[in-house]
Every structure is written in structure tokens, then in C-alpha cells.
Amino acid sequence: MELSIENILLIGSALLIISILAGKSSYKFGVPTLVFFVLVGVLAGSEGIGGIDFDNPRIAQFVGVVALNFILFSGGLDTHWPTVRPVLWKGAGLSSAGVLLTAMAVGYFVHWISGMGILESLLLGAIVSSTDAAAVFSILRSKNIALKRNLRPLLELESGSNDPMAYFLTIAFTALVMAPDAGVVSLIPFFIQQVVIGVIAGYGLAVITRFFINKIRLDFEGLYPVLAVGQMFMVFSLTDFIGGNGFLAVYLCAVYLGNQELIHKKTIMRFFDGMAWLMQIVMFLTLGLLVFPSQVLPVIGLGLLVSAFLMFVARPLAV
Numbered sequence: 001m002e003l004s005i006e007n008i009l010l011i012g013s014a015l016l017i018i019s020i021l022a023g024k025s026s027y028k029f030g031v032p033t034l035v036f037f038v039l040v041g042v043l044a045g046s047e048g049i050g051g052i053d054f055d056n057p058r059i060a061q062f063v064g065v066v067a068l069n070f071i072l073f074s075g076g077l078d079t080h081w082p083t084v085r086p087v088l089w090k091g092a093g094l095s096s097a098g099v100l101l102t103a104m105a106v107g108y109f110v111h112w113i114s115g116m117g118i119l120e121s122l123l124l125g126a127i128v129s130s131t132d133a134a135a136v137f138s139i140l141r142s143k144n145i146a147l148k149r150n151l152r153p154l155l156e157l158e159s160g161s162n163d164p165m166a167y168f169l170t171i172a173f174t175a176l177v178m179a180p181d182a183g184v185v186s187l188i189p190f191f192i193q194q195v196v197i198g199v200i201a202g203y204g205l206a207v208i209t210r211f212f213i214n215k216i217r218l219d220f221e222g223l224y225p226v227l228a229v230g231q232m233f234m235v236f237s238l239t240d241f242i243g244g245n246g247f248l249a250v251y252l253c254a255v256y257l258g259n260q261e262l263i264h265k266k267t268i269m270r271f272f273d274g275m276a277w278l279m280q281i282v283m284f285l286t287l288g289l290l291v292f293p294s295q296v297l298p299v300i301g302l303g304l305l306v307s308a309f310l311m312f313v314a315r316p317l318a319v
Contacts, residue, residue: 011052015044019281034135034284041288054289063286067279068133069250073232074276075137075160076254077269083153084255091157094319095130098158099165101318102310103129109309114302119177126169128310130162137276160251164195167245197244202252205235209253210260224264225271 019037044050084091107125111118136159140152147155168191175187209231218224235253236246262268296303 015285037281037284038288041285042291045289047293060286060290064283067283069232069236070275070279071133072160072247072251073254074272075156076251077258077272079156079255079258081259084157087150087154091154094158095162096165098318099129099162102314103169105314106310110306119173123173123177126173130166131159133159163247164245193243194245197242198239198248201239201244202249206253206256210257214263221264221267225268228268
């Protein structure tokens with residue numbers, strides 16, 4: 001089925017409703033809601049019963065970037081600083097050294113069992129090394145889990161701040177695959193630049209955002225969440241433009257705003273909570289549409305083996 005202006009709203013709304021109903025059913029089976037969103041996308045894809053012809057990684061990347069902005073911003077707004085402060089250094093360690101160790105372990109395991117080149121194997125390890133913020137926030141919000149010893153804020157902090165390391169490793173190993181003679185050491189300044197500028201820009205723009213929201217006088221309360229959306233994308237794009245990590249800046253900005261006095265703060269937080277759920281559904285539906293089962297079947301054994309090693313060996317050892 002070709003996506004056109006005439007039917008895209010019908011298809012999109014149907015997939016959205018089906019995903020929500022499937023997610024509601026997932027509680028009975030103990031399966032993460034986001035898995036059902038992906039499955040709905042696969043079934044609706046070009047090789048599924050829906051027959052939607054979608055094979056555009058650029059659009060999928062754009063959807064993912066927009067969605068992750070909303071998810072991280074919403075998660076940051078809900079983060080209570082007094083509970084995060086005691087686990088700040090633990091979270092930073094997990095989101096940096098933990099991601100690095102996970103990537104290295106998975107990379108060498110893939111190289112050992114598949115015979116794939118070491119650089120390509122490490123690139124695969126880097127891609128899967130970080131926890132997914134959308135999945136973590138979704139599970140913690142949807143399940144009333146009694147986690148002890150500040151484990152919940154630690155999980156939220158790690159998932160919201162591990163993108164710079166994963167991003168750096170992916171860029172680094174991609175560059176090494178394309179130019180094996182280049183050294184990893186030459187890429188370290190890039191990683192430091194991403195983190196430092198991301199932190200400074202995130203905090204600085206957060207202060208400006210808070211001042212702007214509190215000082216401006218809008219005629220309608222409903223415009224404040226819209227204003228916050230515009231400022232959220234401004235933080236991301238401006239930080240990325242000056243060489244920092246936009247996702248880290250957006251998360252830190254939201255953490256700051258969530259712990260400050262804001263005009264119509266509850267309205268803004270409720271809006272982003274709903275948008276975060278919508279974006280999770282849209283993002284994982286899009287990822288599902290990109291899946292071609294005929295291409296997955298030849299590598300499903302290796303994929304499941306690597307997934308099991310990641311979940312039960314690499315990540316626990318790294319943690």
C-alpha cells in the first residue's frame with residue numbers, strides 16, 4: 001500500500017488505536033508495551049498484512065530524533081533532583097564506563113562467534129550498548145515497581161544520559177571501519193566536546209528558558225506547552241549546531257525546569273507526559289515498519305544469541 005496524502009491520516013490513526021489496544025493487552029502477558037508497538041509496525045509493513053510500503057531510513061531517523069526529544073524532556077521534567085543527587089556519580093559511571101564496557105564485551109563476543117571483522121563487531125556492540133530511554137521511562141511509569149536504594153532515579157538518570165557515549169562509540173567505530181588506519185585516540189576530543197558543550201548548553205539554555213516562560217504573559221494557558229515545545233527543539237538544535245550533544249542538553253534542561261517554579265507547570269508536565277506516550281508509539285511503529293522479516297530470518301539465530309549475551313552477560317558484568 002502506497003502512503004498518500006489521502007490515506008495517511010486514516011492509516012496513522014488506525015495504527016495508533018491498534019497499538020494502544022495491543023499495549024493494554026500486554027499487561028496480561030507481562031510483555032513490555034513497546035514490543036507490541038514494534039509488532040504492530042511489522043504486521044503493517046510491506047511484508048505484513050498491512051502492506052504499507054515503507055523503507056526510508058531518513059524519515060525514520062527524523063521521527064526518532066523528534067520522538068526522543070519529547071521522551072527525554074518528559075522524563076527530565078518528572079525527575080526529582082533531591083533523589084537524583086545521591087546517585088549522580090553512579091549514574092554518570094553507568095552511562096559512560098558502563099556503556100563502553102558493554103560495547104566492548106558484545107563486540108568481542110560477536111567477533112568470536114561469527115568471524116566478523118573486529119571493527120565491524122565493535123560497531124555492532126556500540127550500537128546496542130546503551131539502554132533505551134523510551135523503554136526505561138515507559139516501564140517505570142507503567143509499572144508500580146517498588147525499587148529500593150534510589151534504584152529508580154539511577155535507572156532514569158542512566159537511560160537519559162547514556163546517549164553521548166553510545167553516540168561517540170558509534171561515530172568512532174564507523175570512522176575506523178571506513179578508515180582503519182585512523183586511531184581511536186584522535187576521536188576522544190570529539191567525545192569530550194560533545195559532553196562538555198552539552199552540559200553547559202543544557203544548563204545555560206535551561207536558565208534562559210525558565211526566565212522566558214515565567215516573564216512572558218500569554219493570553220491562553222494552552223500556549224505555554226506549545227512555547228515549551230519550541231524551546232525544547234531550540235535547546236536541541238542549538239546545542240547540536242555548536243558541537244554539543246543535543247539529547248544530553250535537552251534532558252538536563254528538563255531536569256532543571258522540572259525542579260524550578262514555572263507558570264502553569266502542571267499543564268506543561270501533563271502535556272509532555274501525553275506527548276511522550278504518543279512519541280513512543282510513533283517511534284516504535286516506525287521502527288516496526290522498517291523491519292523486513294525475510295531479511296531477519298537468515299540472521300535470527302545469531303541475533304538472538306547476541307541479544308542473550310548482551311542481556312545476561314555483557315551488561316550485568318559492566319554494571
